[in-house]
Amino acid sequence: xxxxxxxxxxxxxxxxxxxxxxxxxxLLKKAIELSDDxxxxxxxxxxxxxxxxxxxxxxxxxxxxxxxxxxxxCAERVALFAxxxxxRDEEMLTLAIYAAxxxxxxxxxxxxxxxxxVMVEYEVKQNKNIKVLLMNSSKEVWEFDSCRDLLPxxxxxxxxxxxx
Ligand code: THU
Numbered sequence: 001x002x003x004x005x006x007x008x009x010x011x012x013x014x015x016x017x018x019x020x021x022x023x024x025x026x027l028l029k030k031a032i033e034l035s036d037d038x039x040x041x042x043x044x045x046x047x048x049x050x051x052x053x054x055x056x057x058x059x060x061x062x063x064x065x066x067x068x069x070x071x072x073x074c075a076e077r078v079a080l081f082a083x084x085x086x087x088r089d090e091e092m093l094t095l096a097i098y099a100a101x102x103x104x105x106x107x108x109x110x111x112x113x114x115x116x117x118v119m120v121e122y123e124v125k126q127n128k129n130i131k132v133l134l135m136n137s138s139k140e141v142w143e144f145d146s147c148r149d150l151l152p153x154x155x156x157x158x159x160x161x162x163x164x
Pocket of ligand 1: 040043045046047062063064065072073074075076109110111112115
């Protein structure tokens with residue numbers, strides 16, 4: 001029997017970052033600054049990512065490219081891996097991502113599939129949602145309460161292990 005199913009995701013859209021709480025505006029401003037630190041000589045597409053930890057620290061990320069193209073890494077994963085490496089058990093509250101959007105079709109930065117998978121894994125690990133804020137050069141913000149909203153049906157190795 002065939003059943004048609006669908007999955008919907010939720011997010012909020014703000015016309016401008018100044019409509020968000022001050023703490024999140026500060027995190028978004030940091031992401032803008034961090035995009036200047038990108039090393040992206042090949043794509044010339046600069047991305048900044050900032051993560052607010054529960055202890056108040058902010059962890060920085062920007063995309064880092066390499067002449068051997070697959071060796072480079074997106075801003076999101078640079079920040080996520082740095083947060084986990086430097087603050088192993090500190091909860092990640094919010095991940096803010098910024099990229100100038102003129103070059104993206106949907107006019108909003110949207111993390112790649114690999115970064116979404118990594119985001120979901122840290123969310124599962126800490127058993128608390130990580131909020132995601134996406135911002136473009138018009139300072140329009142999309143807010144996702146959970147990384148899962150960006151990756152429905154994520155591969156969840158921890159769930160597989162529990163079945164053993
Ligand atoms: N990139 C990111 O850093 N984050 C994204 O969400 C999308 C893509 C980087 C990877 C590469 O350095 C450049 O943008 C072009 O794909």
